[in-house]
Amino acid sequence: NVLCWLETYYGSKWRFLEHKGPVFAPPYEPMPDKVKFFYDGKPMKLSAPAEEVATFFAKMLEHEYTTKDIFRKNFFKDWRKEMTPEEKSKITDLNKCDFSDMSAFFKAQSEARKQMSKEEKQKIKEENERILQEYGFCIMDNHKERIGNFRIEPPGLFRGRGDHPKMGMLKRRIRPQDIIINCSKDSKIPKAPPGTKWKEVRHDNKVTWLVSWTENIQGSIKYIMLNPSSRIKGEKDWQKYETARRLKKCVDRIRNQYREDWKSKEMRIRQRAVALYFIDKLALRAGNEKEEGETADTVGCCSLRVEHIKLYPKMDDQEYVVEFDFLGKDSIRYYNKIPVEKRVFKNLQLFLENKQPEDDLFDRLNTSILNKHLQELMDGLTAKVFRTYNASITLQQQLKQLTTGDDSVPAKILSYNRANRAVAILCNHQRAPPKTFEKSMQNLQTKIDDKQSQLSTARKQLKAAKADHKASHDEKSKKIEEQLMKLQMQATDREENKQIALGTSKLNYLDPRISVAWCKKYGIPIEKIYNKTQREKFAWAIDMAEKDYEF
């Protein structure tokens, strides 16, 4: 409609926005006097600010990273900033600090929480529900919408992922004077807590956030935004998949183009073309440059270094094999050996010439150059669209290949999960094997064994009673067979999923309409594929996709 078009055209995201502002972290509660901190073996009463920071460390004492040098160094430096001059002069060595009493106190506290009576737990639940009702919703353009994260992050010690140079630094407490509120001029402006003021109240309908503040570790801005079920997020999500579908229409042209570019006279074009080939074929991320020393050393495609690939002209029975080994987003290792076209291989050899291991593989390329090129190839095309496109097309193709019409429902679910798994592997979505994995596999096996003996018992009974109650016993063993089958499917699924995380691709890369269509086509209840939150997020797709939808 015209209004919608106008909004898009002028970049406004809403006309009316009203909300109650954020919920702050609860204030610090000082330790009871009986809980001691010891320095150099002697008890020492800390000032409230120093004590608070000490409790952050105490709460993490069990974790391995409190033993790491960088963590301890960063923590100690920031902790000292919170100390009084006296404390500062006395506490000079972290190794002489004993937090164990504090740690034990917190452990007991959390134990006590678990042991609370049903009534007490209910009371807490009700209070949370009340806060949710009050602060968890906003009005955006005539609709009541759920807010994603309406609570401000509490203070604590920063723990980045991987080898983060800033691990252990103090993440400071956010106060009202740090907060920027964004809402309509004509809405009820949220009130700052008594005696405080917001940093700023603005009325910017070119953005979707309701609240923002600047975080002190990286100096980046944090936002409070709407829940994925909201109109504004849903439309954006839908747009994303439509862009990926447009790529589907011209991907052949683009592939031919970059294959041509492998032969270009210009180095920058050949580098661009090889990088794009990796992004397309291997679903690598773009790989922005990162400031050294500010974050963990991770890379994506454009930021790959010489040390991250190895070339093998021959490997076993394959030619022109490239071995990738690097840390990607969240310091997750990407390891892959793939045979490539001879031209790609020759190009890579050329890119490596006269370089040190720590030099950039693509020295004439960055994400900005790449995305500008992509934009010229297709409106709205960027590196990440390839991930979305390849993920979704893989799911669709795998579902077609793996689903058998007359399979049972559990068998079809297994097929679905396998298709999903193919995507997760492509996108390198890994997880640490669950701590209880072996145990849980064992439990499942026990259930299978039980079921199997149940089945043989039932079959014996059937034989014995063949003459009279044939029908009912036959039905009984059939039911047990089904249950057994279901358990076996579950076991296979779980085993195959040991180190693979399906959630990320399901939530971010797979056009939900593919899954909805598949469910409709094979009569699978959508609940088997999407849980409640996911159904809320994908409501738009559940509404619109028919059984013949094609990505």
Add this chain to the structure above:
DNA sequence: CTTTTGACTTGCCGAGAGTACG
């Protein structure tokens, strides 16, 4: 042009809610 900032998506993990089980 390069660098920085801002807004938004993507990603893994752990706490605790929910559920099955003895």
Add this chain to the structure above:
DNA sequence: CGTACTCTCGGCAAGTCAAAAG
């Protein structure tokens, strides 16, 4: 009815990418 396991959901870090600033 408590315990043990599973699953969901939120937390928040870490990416992408465009636009503004220098």
